[in-house]
Amino acid sequence: MGVEHAVGLSSGTAALHLALVSWGVGPGDVVPVSTFTFAATVNAIRYVGATPYFVDCLEETGNMNPALLEQALTGLKSEGASVPAIVPVDMLGKCVDYDAISAIAESAGARLLCDAAESFGATYRGRLAGAFGDASVISFNGNKIMTTSGGGMLLTNDGDLAAHVRKLSTQAREPVPHYEHTEIGYNYRLSNILAALGRAQLRRLDDMVKRRRQWRERYREALAGQPGVEILGGAADAEDNCWLTAILVDPALSPWSAGDLGAALGAAGIETRPVWKPMHLQPTCAGFAGSLDGSSERLFAHGLTLPSGSALADEAFDRVIAEIKEVTD
Ligand SMILES: Cc1ncc(COP(=O)(O)O)c(C=O)c1O
Structure with a gap:
């Protein structure tokens, strides 16, 4: 380390x-x-x-x-x-x-x-x-x-x-x-x-990171050209471990929302999840102060984490991409 x-x-x-x-x-x-x-x-x-x-x-x-x-x-x-x-x-x-x-x-x-x-x-x-x-x-x-x-x-x-x-x-x-x-x-x-x-x-860490990066690239490819859709973390991700791929969907530009995609994938039996709810909005943290500018709230409102596991089989991932295409195409 x-x-x-x-x-x-x-x-x-x-x-x-x-x-x-x-x-x-x-x-x-x-x-x-x-x-x-x-x-x-x-x-x-x-x-x-x-x-x-x-x-x-x-x-x-x-x-x-x-x-x-x-x-x-x-x-x-x-x-x-x-x-x-x-x-x-x-x-x-x-x-x-x-x-x-x-x-x-x-x-x-x-x-x-x-x-x-x-x-x-x-x-x-x-x-x-x-x-x-x-x-x-x-x-x-x-x-x-x-x-x-x-x-x-x-x-x-x-x-x-x-x-x-x-x-x-x-x-x-x-x-x-x-x-x-x-x-x-x-x-x-x-x-x-x-x-x-x-x-x-x-001993398997490098392989597992490689696998997650492969999913990241496939999501990037599948979502390229979708207006208002970005991968959280930006394009400069060469040093990231790609633990989870999350997307941000700008409701002003995209005909579908993060929630729409999550619901469609859910109906197909594919698990997704909103990104972290900011801690300053959590009931356990009511009353604590902060330097806040709305960024995390916007991420929470428009973000969605997608299946990213290194144990996902190629066919399972192909099905995720096919279901995404059902929404985006
Ligand atoms: C950002 C962050 N911090 C801390 C933890 C806590 O780690 P652990 O589950 O090993 O206690 C997690 C995840 O579990 C995490 O995502």
Whole structure:
């Protein structure tokens, strides 16, 4: 991965949680976080009692907008808020603009915890996702490219952080013969059996990414020339892992909507799903502030994730494309 330390854990969520615990993030702290993400990213901030501050995304990629992060930090600084960490998310397998986000975090004196749960196998300027920030988190959940059915990993160059997270994940037992505990621990270890599964999966990672990229190309080809239809992440996707292909359908330009396509595919027994509902719209997050410009709300309104699994057979994928053509042609 290009980092010195990796700690296998029971989930990506556990990795996010323990990094924040180890850094002492807690009540009274504010943590700027991508609003366009899965709930787990924000839940980890809530577990430690800190306050999430939602930062909207770039509409082309769904990734944290550096200008809005800067705006957030300026506002929070003027309020005298304590901002110990920032959590950006690599959306659907495309890395955040790490050059920009890292520089902003550094000048704000905040640690960067990179949620690379979806981007394992992707790169940013040639470096693997998971190798950025003060720590990164990857997920081996069942729906990810490489899975251990459930699992995750913390990646960092900080040896003290890795050692502390490893200790916290194994009930925080002190290194003495009897059971001695000076801090509250967690049962977050990755079991040996699941780790073995992961080692076997890892050997197939490149092939699985290739397969997902093949689906991405076929969607691009099938939807070329459709007015108002774009692939989330844009054309520059050579470094993405193509975990999920999602499309955006502009209702002002397209005769069919994302919802129409989802319904037609659903009727044919093909599963699709809207993209993430922004966290600032979630009932669990009512009342939390953010730097928001409507981008994630537009993505949620007009986005649709399409079948992207690396285990899909060619014939199954041909059927997906044929059903899409029924709607688009
Ligand atoms: C962006 C993001 N963060 C965190 C997670 C949580 O990972 P895990 O399911 O391994 O806890 C996921 C997916 O599950 C995710 O998509």
